[in-house]
Structure formats: C-alpha cells, structure tokens
Amino acid sequence: MHNEHSDTHFQSRIDNGEHIESKDYMPEGYRKHLIRQISQHAHSEVIGMQPEGNWITRAPSLRAKQILLAKIQDEGGHGLYLYSAAETLGISRVELIENLQSGKAKYSSIFNYPALNWADIGAIGWLVDGAAIVNQVSLQRTSYGPYSRAMVRICKEESFHQRQGYEIMTKMMRGTKDQQAMAQDAMNRWWWPSLMMFGPHDTDSPHSSDAVKWKIKRETNDELRQKFIDKTIPQAELIGLIIPDNNFSLDEKTGHYKISPINWDEFYRVIAGHGPCNKQRVDHHIKFHEEGAWIREAAVAYKQKHVKKELETA
Amino acid sequence: MTTKDAAYTYTIRLGDDALILGHRLSELCSRGPILEEDLALTNVALDMIGRAQALLKYAADIEGKGKTDDDIAYRRAEINYYNHLLIEQPNADFAHTIARQLFVSVFEFLFYTELEKSRDETLAAIASKTIKEIKYHMQHAIDWTLRLGDGTSESHNRMQTAVNDLWMYTGELFEMDEVDAQLMRDGIAVDLIPIKAQWHNDIKTVLSKATLLIPEDTYMQTGSKKGIHTENLGHILSEMQYLQRAYPDAVW
Amino acid sequence: MATDTQLDLWEVFIQSKSGLPYIHAGSIHASDNKMAIQNARDIYTRRGEGTSIWVLPSKHIVASNPDDNDMLFDPSNDKVYRHPTFYVMPEGAKNI
Ligand SMILES: [Fe+2]
Ligand SMILES: [Fe+2]
Ligand SMILES: [Fe+2]
Numbered sequence: 001m002h003n004e005h006s007d008t009h010f011q012s013r014i015d016n017g018e019h020i021e022s023k024d025y026m027p028e029g030y031r032k033h034l035i036r037q038i039s040q041h042a043h044s045e046v047i048g049m050q051p052e053g054n055w056i057t058r059a060p061s062l063r064a065k066q067i068l069l070a071k072i073q074d075e076g077g078h079g080l081y082l083y084s085a086a087e088t089l090g091i092s093r094v095e096l097i098e099n100l101q102s103g104k105a106k107y108s109s110i111f112n113y114p115a116l117n118w119a120d121i122g123a124i125g126w127l128v129d130g131a132a133i134v135n136q137v138s139l140q141r142t143s144y145g146p147y148s149r150a151m152v153r154i155c156k157e158e159s160f161h162q163r164q165g166y167e168i169m170t171k172m173m174r175g176t177k178d179q180q181a182m183a184q185d186a187m188n189r190w191w192w193p194s195l196m197m198f199g200p201h202d203t204d205s206p207h208s209s210d211a212v213k214w215k216i217k218r219e220t221n222d223e224l225r226q227k228f229i230d231k232t233i234p235q236a237e238l239i240g241l242i243i244p245d246n247n248f249s250l251d252e253k254t255g256h257y258k259i260s261p262i263n264w265d266e267f268y269r270v271i272a273g274h275g276p277c278n279k280q281r282v283d284h285h286i287k288f289h290e291e292g293a294w295i296r297e298a299a300v301a302y303k304q305k306h307v308k309k310e311l312e313t314a
Numbered sequence: 315m316t317t318k319d320a321a322y323t324y325t326i327r328l329g330d331d332a333l334i335l336g337h338r339l340s341e342l343c344s345r346g347p348i349l350e351e352d353l354a355l356t357n358v359a360l361d362m363i364g365r366a367q368a369l370l371k372y373a374a375d376i377e378g379k380g381k382t383d384d385d386i387a388y389r390r391a392e393i394n395y396y397n398h399l400l401i402e403q404p405n406a407d408f409a410h411t412i413a414r415q416l417f418v419s420v421f422e423f424l425f426y427t428e429l430e431k432s433r434d435e436t437l438a439a440i441a442s443k444t445i446k447e448i449k450y451h452m453q454h455a456i457d458w459t460l461r462l463g464d465g466t467s468e469s470h471n472r473m474q475t476a477v478n479d480l481w482m483y484t485g486e487l488f489e490m491d492e493v494d495a496q497l498m499r500d501g502i503a504v505d506l507i508p509i510k511a512q513w514h515n516d517i518k519t520v521l522s523k524a525t526l527l528i529p530e531d532t533y534m535q536t537g538s539k540k541g542i543h544t545e546n547l548g549h550i551l552s553e554m555q556y557l558q559r560a561y562p563d564a565v566w
Numbered sequence: 567m568a569t570d571t572q573l574d575l576w577e578v579f580i581q582s583k584s585g586l587p588y589i590h591a592g593s594i595h596a597s598d599n600k601m602a603i604q605n606a607r608d609i610y611t612r613r614g615e616g617t618s619i620w621v622l623p624s625k626h627i628v629a630s631n632p633d634d635n636d637m638l639f640d641p642s643n644d645k646v647y648r649h650p651t652f653y654v655m656p657e658g659a660k661n662i
Contacts (some may be wrong), residue, residue, distance in 0.1 A: 066367075
C-alpha cells in the first residue's frame with residue numbers, strides 16, 4: 001500500500017478542509033458511514049412523499065394543490081439526488097431500495113406519523129422541513145463531495161418548503177374557529193416529533209464522534225436542535241400557536257429557549273417500528289415498487305430491441 | 315344563447331378537462347414505476363392544474379359575478395362539470411394512464427394548435443402557452459406507448475387492453491353541439507371535423523409502430539357535454555371538494 | 567422473468583444559457599436516450615436551470631485516477647507564463 005493512502009493522510013486531507021471524491025482513498029468506516037447516512041437521508045425524502053401525498057387530492061384550492069404537488073415533487077428529486085450520491089460509493093439503487101424495504105436501512109421516523117388534517121400539511125412544511133433545513137444547511141459543508149453538492153442543490157430548493165408550510169399555518173390561524181383548531185391540533189402532534197428529528201442527545205448518539213471527526217457531520221444533534229427551537233418558538237407565538245410544552249422558557253442570558261425533556265421512549269418505540277404508520281409507509285413503497293416491475297422490464301426490453309437503431313441515430 | 319353564454323360553457327369545458335386530468339395525474343404522486351417517472355407525471359399534472367386555473371379564471375371573468383377560479387373549480391354540482399368522459403377514467407394501471415395520456419395529448423395538440431388562431435384573444439393566449447406543454451406530454455405518451463406496446467408480452471397485452479378499454483370514450487372528443495356551432499360562426503371555437511380525421515391518422519401511426527392493434531369501431535359513449543358522467547367523477551369530486559364543502563366559510 | 571432493475575445510470579450536463587459551458591448537474595436513471603433526456607429535463611430543469619441538456623451513460627465516463635494527480639496536475643503549477651498577469655505591460659498601454 002502507498003504511504004499517502006494511509007488513514008493518516010486521509011485524516012489530514014479532512015483536517016485541511018478538502019473534499020473527498022468517489023475515486024479517492026477513504027477508510028472503509030467512512031464509506032460505510034456515508035452509505036448509511038446518505039441512504040437514510042434519501043429514503044426519508046422518498047418516504048416523506050407519502051404523508052403529504054395523502055392530501056394532494058383534497059387540497060382546498062388550485063394554488064394549494066400546485067404548491068403541494070411541486071413540493072412533494074421536490075422531495076422526490078431530493079431522494080433522487082441523494083441516491084445518486086450514494087451510488088458514487090459503490091452501492092446501486094436496486095440495493096438501496098432492497099435495504100429500505102427489508103428494514104435494513106432506516107428513514108426519518110417523523111414520516112411514521114400520520115397527516116390527519118389539512119393543517120398537518122402546514123405543520124409538516126413549517127416544522128418538519130424547518131427541522132430538516134437546519135440539518136441540511138449544515139450538511140452543505142460535509143466532507144464528501146457528491147453528498148455536499150447534492151445538499152447545496154437541495155438547500156436551494158428547500159427554501160420555499162418551510163415558507164409554504166408557515167403560510168398555511170398562518171392562514172389557518174387567521175381563519176375560522178375550525179381552522180384554528182386544526183392548526184393547533186397539528187402543532188400539538190408535530191412539535192415533539194420534529195424535535196426528535198435531530199436524533200438523540202449528543203451523549204447518547206452512537207455515530208456522532210466518527211462523523212464529526214470525518215466532518216461528515218459538522219454540528220451535533222443538540223446544537224442543531226437548539227437552533228431550530230430558537231427560531232421556531234417565536235414563529236409559533238407570532239401567529240398565536242401554543243407550544244405544547246408547559247415548561248419551556250427563554251434564558252435571557254444565552255438567548256436560548258429551554259424546553260421540557262423529550263420523550264425518548266416514544267422516539268425509540270417509533271424507530272423500532274411501532275409508530276402509527278411504519279408498516280403502512282413501507283408497504284406502500286413495496287406495493288408500487290412491485291407494481292412498477294413490469295413497466296421497468298418493458299422499458300429494458302424495448303431498449304434491447306431498439307438499441308442498435310438508437311446507436312445509429314444517436 | 316348569447317355569445318357570452320356560449321363562451322362561458324366552452325371555456326368551462328376546456329377548464330374541466332385540465333382540472334380533472336390534473337387531479338387524476340396527481341393521484342399518482344409517490345406511485346410511479348421509478349422515481350424519475352414519478353416526477354415526470356407530476357410535471358404533467360402541474361401543467362394541467364396551471365391550465366385549469368387560467369381557463370376557470372377566464373370563465374369566471376366571462377360570467378362576471380365576481381367568482382374566483384376556485385369557486386368554479388370546487389363549488390359546482392357533478393352535473394355542472396363538463397370534462398370529457400375519457401379524462402375521468404381511472405389510473406387502472408400504468409398502461410391505462412399512458413393510453414389516456416396518448417389519446418388526450420394527441421387530441422389536445424391538434425385542438426390547441428387550432429385554438430391558437432381563435433378570435434378570442436384570451437383563449438388564443440392560453441392556447442399558445444399550453445401548446446408547448448402539450449407537445450411534451452404528447453412526446454412522453456408516445457414514447458411510453460412504444461415501450462409498453464413493443465416491450466415485453468405482458469406490457470404489450472396490458473397496453474392493448476388499455477387501448478381497447480378506453481377506445482369507447484374517444485368518440486366524444488369530437489362531438490360538437492350548439493355551443494361549438496355558435497362560436498365557430500364567431501371564429502372563436504375549433505372545428506373538430508378535420509381534427510377527428512387527423513387524430514385517427516396520428517393514433518393509428520403510433521399504435522402500429524407500437525405493434526398494437528387499432529380497436530374496431532364500437533359504440534361511442536357520450537354525455538359529458540350535458541354533464542352526464544361515468545361514476546368516476548362523483549368520487550373525484552367528493553375528494554376534491556371535501557374541505558370546501560365541509561368548511562364553506564373558510565378561506566384557504 | 568427478467569431480473570428487475572432500476573434502469574441504467576446516466577450523467578446529466580446542463581447549459582444554463584447559450585454560450586455557457588455544460589456543467590455536470592447530477593445523475594438520473596433511464597432505459598433509453600429519449601427517456602434519459604426527458605428525465606434529465608424533469609429532474610434538473612424544474613426551475614428554469616437550463617436551455618440545453620447533454621446526457622450520457624455513466625459507464626462511458628472515463629475519470630483520471632487520483633493516484634496520478636502528481637503527474638497530471640503538478641507540472642502546470644510552475645508555468646506561470648500561461649497566465650496573462652505574468653507579463654509586464656508599459657505604463658499607459660490600452661486595449662491589451
Ligand atoms: Fe424533506
Ligand atoms: Fe427535501
Ligand atoms: Fe422539503
């Protein structure tokens with residue numbers, strides 16, 4: 001083995017702030033960590049299409065329907081960019097999908113909660129995308145080039161997602177009593193799960209240290225969560241939503257909000273598969289993946305029949 | 315019938331085709347055969363909803379009662395929707411979706427190419443914007459018709475079934491009534507007789523290239539011009555109108 | 567029954583305005599040329615990012631080996647004479 005290929009050389013490249021590209025030397029642990037993290041991220045985007053998709057056909061105005069469709073389409077695109085980034089690490093999309101469907105790969109637990117009323121679409125955009133953006137902005141500086149480039153593109157597209165969600169919440173809070181009740185109900189159900197999206201406390205997070213050393217992750221779970229809390233609570237208060245936490249307070253000295261303890265039992269229960277929608281989400285994915293098989297086969301068969309022609313005309 | 319009444323009905327009919335097809339296509343979100351195709355179909359759905367918005371807003375303007383595009387889109391009874399029966403047929407499988415897209419997009423391509431010359435400036439402007447989108451929808455539908463028709467034996471059979479199943483709804487695309495007649499006199503509406511011949515020609519070419527058979531002449535279903543639909547539309551509307559009807563005072 | 571696939575991997579290059587270079591936008595999956603162009607359009611130009619698209623199957627990309635970086639790229643580091651700022655122009659010279 002060449003000396004410069006050692007893990008020390010790799011670490012010094014990372015420490016110098018260089019980006020790693022797919023053909024560069026990387027320790028096996030780095031590659032594995034990336035595949036796990038990028039694929040989990042990709043699957044989250046794709047599975048995340050389902051709860052919002054649940055309201056497309058019931059969107060209450062043409063404008064709302066367009067926004068929601070375009071937003072979900074973006075999420076599909078994000079899944080696609082991230083699958084491509086994972087593929088540069090030597091894993092195929094076929095394998096990635098197999099791992100999702102077998103349960104070997106995870107996706108963000110937040111999508112195992114149901115979207116029950118129209119305000120949930122607002123809450124998802126505002127809180128769930130809002131939490132995701134905090135994480136994604138930080139990941140633009142991740143050390144793996146293809147992942148970082150995907151995140152840059154994703155962040156650009158994300159900018160309208162949170163705003164459209166907050167706009168829905170605002171409209172509902174300025175609307176009828178029924179609409180206000182729907183908005184508060186959505187707030188009550190999505191607030192805590194959105195805080196859990198950042199993952200366990202740094203002290204309990206199994207993968208954090210390597211990820212920080214390798215600059216895959218640039219900020220810790222707790223740092224990111226705090227950023228989200230600090231910017232979101234004033235937004236809620238501005239439109240009259242009540243934070244479903246009896247004991248949160250603003251620490252005037254630090255400018256940070258302190259919240260009640262998060263219910264980590266719920267977090268681990270949903271991760272373990274016992275959220276309201278875990279089975280439904282994966283079953284949906286499998287169903288339409290399987291129903292698509294004959295279509296993909298047809299496309300391949302057609303190409304094989306016509307490939308000669310195509311090369312000639314290409 | 316005044317020209318205004320005729321223009322209102324004519325515009326609503328076009329708007330409803332876009333509205334209901336946009337709805338049907340939007341049902342496919344997260345259900346595509348591959349992620350890329352999921353996004354492609356969503357793009358078509360978005361084009362349709364955008365067109366519906368433009369047409370229904372124009373219908374509201376013609377009517378002149380201060381309604382919005384949403385009032386018209388969401389607050390009519392089933393009998394007052396005038397989309398073609400073909401448009402509301404379900405996404406039974408991807409072959410049915412593609413066959414419907416093929417029949418509709420080839421028709422719309424021919425139709426909107428003519429409507430661009432309409433003496434109604436608003437309709438002409440909507441047509442010239444929409445024709446670019448339709449070209450893409452048509453290319454997408456033709457390419458998939460070829461892949462499915464000339465792909466595997468399963469895809470061939472499914473595509474042939476879909477073409478056969480939907481054929482009886484295609485005759486209605488070319489029906490004309492007193493609304494069309496009156497507006498044709500004013501140089502506003504499109505004459506569907508030459509379009510019918512061209513459509514048959516184009517569809518035959520695509521189907522035979524896709525190794526599919528042209529369905530035999532059959533009885534053609536009819537009714538949408540009078541608001542008589544298949545049972546599908548009621549279900550579409552009960553979903554689409556749910557919030558508007560449950561909370562009539564709410565602004566969304 | 568054929569084994570299921572996710573179709574082939576393609577690389578997408580987008581030109582944002584005529585006259586500008588084609589820049590790598592990302593990848594897509596597709597079975598044939600037409601599908602590749604359409605998918606690239608639907609995925610990478612949803613916000614008016616492009617006026618022209620190139621796609622090519624990823625398997626046809628030939629990439630330099632990072633092991634050869636010294637050999638390939640270091641020799642150009644000391645050839646400052648290739649850059650216009652290397653040359654001293656007389657005071658007052660214009661349009662050069
Ligand atoms: Fe997301
Ligand atoms: Fe996203
Ligand atoms: Fe998003």
